[in-house]
Amino acid sequence: MRVSLLLSRFAVKAPGIHLRFSPAVLPETGANLRFEVRALLEETRAAGMWLAEGLSWWGRNPELSRALGDAGFIGMTWPKQYGGAERSQLERYVVTEELLAAGAPTAFHWFADRQIGPSILRYGTEEQKQRFLPPIARGELSFAVGMSEPDSGSDLASIRTRAERTDGGWRLNGSKIWTSYAHQAEYCVALVRTAPRSDDRHAGMSQVIIDLRNSHGITVRPIIDLPGRHDFNEVFFEDTFLPDDCLLGSPGDGWAQVTSELAYERSGPERFLTNFHLLCALIDVLGGSASAAADREVGRLVSRLWALRTASVSVAAMLEAGGTPNVESALVKDLGTNFQQELPEVVRRVAADEEICDRTLLDVLGQVVLASPSYTIQGGATEILRGIVARGLRLR
Numbered sequence: 001m002r003v004s005l006l007l008s009r010f011a012v013k014a015p016g017i018h019l020r021f022s023p024a025v026l027p028e029t030g031a032n033l034r035f036e037v038r039a040l041l042e043e044t045r046a047a048g049m050w051l052a053e054g055l056s057w058w059g060r061n062p063e064l065s066r067a068l069g070d071a072g073f074i075g076m077t078w079p080k081q082y083g084g085a086e087r088s089q090l091e092r093y094v095v096t097e098e099l100l101a102a103g104a105p106t107a108f109h110w111f112a113d114r115q116i117g118p119s120i121l122r123y124g125t126e127e128q129k130q131r132f133l134p135p136i137a138r139g140e141l142s143f144a145v146g147m148s149e150p151d152s153g154s155d156l157a158s159i160r161t162r163a164e165r166t167d168g169g170w171r172l173n174g175s176k177i178w179t180s181y182a183h184q185a186e187y188c189v190a191l192v193r194t195a196p197r198s199d200d201r202h203a204g205m206s207q208v209i210i211d212l213r214n215s216h217g218i219t220v221r222p223i224i225d226l227p228g229r230h231d232f233n234e235v236f237f238e239d240t241f242l243p244d245d246c247l248l249g250s251p252g253d254g255w256a257q258v259t260s261e262l263a264y265e266r267s268g269p270e271r272f273l274t275n276f277h278l279l280c281a282l283i284d285v286l287g288g289s290a291s292a293a294a295d296r297e298v299g300r301l302v303s304r305l306w307a308l309r310t311a312s313v314s315v316a317a318m319l320e321a322g323g324t325p326n327v328e329s330a331l332v333k334d335l336g337t338n339f340q341q342e343l344p345e346v347v348r349r350v351a352a353d354e355e356i357c358d359r360t361l362l363d364v365l366g367q368v369v370l371a372s373p374s375y376t377i378q379g380g381a382t383e384i385l386r387g388i389v390a391r392g393l394r395l396r
Contacts, residue, residue, distance in 0.1 A: 019327050019392050021310075024317035030094040037098040040071055052103045054277050054364055057270050058231060059105025060181060062139070068099075068106070069139025074113050078121055082129050083137030089320035093269070093313060100273040107181060107231075112136045112143040114268065115261040116189050119207070123249035123257055128209070132187075144212070146176040146190030146235065147258060154381035156258065157201040162193040163208055163242065170194070170208065170247075172217075172240040178377070182233040183220045188212050191258050194251050205254035208246045215240050226370040260324055266379045267315035267329035271336030272308040274375075275343050275368050279305070281361045282347050286354065294350050301346060304339055308332065327392030334385040337375045344368045 044050060050064045068074055076092040078084025099106055117136050120128055135141040152158045161174025172192065182188060188210045195204030212218060217240035223232035249257055279301060286294055311332050318325040347365055350356075376382050390396040 019331075021314040021328060022317070023310075024090070024314045026090050026094055026313065027088060029091055033091060033094045034098055036071070037073065037095050038102070040067065040073075041098070041102050041104055050105055052277070053105070054103055054367055055105050055107075056100055056103045056274050056277075057106050057110045058229075058274075059103075060107040060184065061105040062108045062142075064105060065108040065139035067139070069109070069137055073099075074109050074139050075117055075133065075137030078117065078133060078137065082121065083134035089316045090313070093316045097269050097273065097309075100269055101276055103277050108142050109136065109139050111145050111180070112141060115264045116143045116145070118264060119189070119248065119257055119261050122260070123207075123253070125245070127245065128248070132209075141187070142181065142185040144179050144182040144185040144188040144233075144235075146179055146182075146188045146210070148176060148178045150175060150177050150234070154377065154384040156191065157205075157255070159191060159193060159205070161190065161237065163206070164194075166241070169241055169243040172208070172210070172237040172242055174237055176235045177232075178223070179220075179233045179235050180231050182212060182235050183222065183230070186211070186213055188235070189248060191254050194254075202255040204252060206251050207248040207254045207257050208242055209248055210237075210240070210242060210246065215242070217241075225374065227367060259326060262380065263315070263319065263324055263326050263329045265329075266333035266385075267312055267319075267325065269309065269312055271312070271333050271379070272305060272339050275340050275372075278343060278347055278364050278368050281364050282350065285356055285358045285361050286350075291354065294354055297346055297350050301339075301343060308336055308339060311335070327389055330380070330385040330388040330392075333379050334382060334389065337378075337382060340375050341372045344372055 044064055044067050045052070049067065050059075050061050053059060065074070072085045073095050075082070075084040076087040076095065077089055078086070080086055113136065117133055120132055124132070132141065136143070147156055148154070149159050149161060152160075161172070161176065163170040163172045174192065176190060179188065189207055190210055191205055191207055193204055194206040198204060210218075212220075217238040219236040219238070221234045221236070222230045223234060224230055225232060283298060286298070290298070311328075315325050315328050315332055318328065344365055348369075351361065351365070356362075387396065
């Protein structure tokens, strides 16, 4: 309650500045949804469909995604005519939260459900909606996201991959990097240049839908991360032909499209619940025998987690109302990154002080320590996010 009051007062009232986290309450239907999701996860896990390996939304399990699709837990907010359930953003939030808390491997459908599907729904043609949205909602179609490029960092406006008009479509040349699961996904939505550079850095960009399985001139090279997993890739396009119907929206609308997508990408509970299993493991090991110092450390972590959740729910409510909370979502992502990178250090310190030798906890801690450096760049580098917030507050 106190956190909600604090956030309700967090508003910048200077003229022209719109930064506010209004209190939001999850719907009453959320309680039943939680039980439904938990029951499905328990059933599928008992059947051996998936293991709780701590990978969460980075774990890929097509069979589980199909089960979630059959239950109506993918594309929840979309119209029924496109395979959706016409639920609210806040109801979707409840389901997302439960999947993350359980560590369910959902990467097969995650990007398509979180941002690609909503973008197709908003900007796509009727043919694109009919073609892509129902199979995404059924958990049958996987997408990758092609934004970042080599030597561009998080400066999306500096992309060089270009699509040029040709007979019957477009010819694509360039490369993308950090493209999650491009080696396994069927499609990729990529931000590319469709017009020469101009004084307006954000002009001349468009989004295209690329068939990764059936297009020629595409090379996917793996990038192995510190834990030894192959999630990331570098993708090269060499005279890759794309048909006319590959264009998402109108030429030149790419920048507006990706910035609206990033509000979905940056504000969700995955930005602070990815390592929830580590916090749970620490609490389980400590039990009721922790020292006062350890209790204080855990209390600080839980209070920060709750504050982040409250802010994230507020952003979900803004999205439900049709808003584009780019600044608020950037702030949630930045604070979430900070929390997720501090969490393993706090756990390490508590484990050392309490002389904990529990092998399960230490193994989970080791995995999280290796993964945590990547949080700095996922969904936008910390410096970029703080620049967005600073401009929103007119500090730069």
